[in-house]
Amino acid sequence: QNTLHNLCGFFFVAMESKKRAKVATCSGDGDRVGELGLVSSLSDPNQKTFNGTSVPLVITCAKKECTMDDVVSWVTEHEEQFGLLLSKHGGILFRGFPLTTADHFDAFVKAFKRLENLSYEESMSFAVRIEITDRVCTTNEGKKGGQVFHHEQAQTPFWPKKLLFFCERPASVGGGTAVCPSDVVCNHLKEKYPSFYKKLKEHGVKYTTYMATTPDKSKGAGRSWKSFFGCETKEEVEERMKKLGYTWKWSEDGENLISTSPALDGIRVLPDSGNKEVFFNQIVATLANASQFSGSDGVDHADLSKTLQKFISFGNGDQMDYETLVDIKNMCEDVAVEIQWETGDVALLDNFLVMHARREFDGPRRVLASLAK
DSSP: OHHHHHHHHHHHHHHHHHHHHHHHTOOSTTOEETTTEEEEOOOTTSSEEETTEEESEEEEEOOSSOOHHHHHHHHHHTHHHHHHHHHHHSEEEEESSSOOSHHHHHHHHHTOTTOOBOOTTTSOOOSOOOBSSSSOEESOSSOOSOOOOBOTTTTSSOOOSEEEEEEEEOOSEEOOEEEEEHHHHHHHHHHHOHHHHHHHHHHOEEEEEEEOSSOOTTSTTOOOHHHHHTOSSHHHHHHHHHHHTOEEEEOTTSOOEEEEOOOBOSSEEOTTSSSOEEOOSOHHHHHHHHHHHTTOSOOOOSSHHHHHTTTEEETTSOOOOHHHHHHHHHHHHHTOEEEOOOTTOEEEEETTTEEEEEOOEESOOEEEEEEEO
């Protein structure tokens, strides 16, 4: 009886493994995902292949007429499959589905029953955002131009695992969202700058931020310290920072906060991936945004390396080389995949596997976001 039980258990595990493997490889052009999903392809640079895997996976609506109820049911039914596909491709672009409003996007997000909401209020995002629903917010009310590649909120002790973006209105010119595979960038870094890679992996990164009492919508990193730490008084925020391992000081007038994070990961090994490493940090974004993080337009750019020290260092306090960071930024651009938004698009991103960056744009643009723990 025990032997029969063990054989049944083995058979069940083998069948489940086979099923998961089949699902994970269901990513070729023309493959179907249930009744509504059709795997499609886009031309470079809108989709690229890395080590035999397309980024992002593109799933278009296979049914000419379908309702949001149909879409919600389809997403929930195939949520496990989407999770497996996401862990392989790093991003999934859903295109041609009948989403036109923030409420539609909210329903789409909530169809993923396993995704736990990370609200803007709870998050440690530097960006100024506006909450639309309990699951949906704007992307960034501050910086209107382009942004550089980053893992969402990797400069803090807490970050979302999954990101969803919805295009309600694409810009008339530009305004796409680029993604790049972080493991590819990590491998390039390891090959070209082995000592930098080793130090980043061993010591991590410390980030210093400059925050005012009130939000500044003119800056991409304009969130106030009250909103960022979720506290109303200086005493409360100091207690919160102490628990999180931050060090800090106040400006002479006591209004602005200068805080330095504990040493955070610079390189991460992905869970359940064997030994796949990703370039999981915010150092390239910090390189580009240092003048805004300062809370002042008067940052001296004559010595960029010296300026950079005010905002970022290795976890042991050592300075990062400015030219190396510029080259890492170029590495990200070299493997960039450009998502050119169309109305109704939804992009589901794995925040560990891919970095993202908003491109410069002209005209009105409305892309909404939802973050998941």
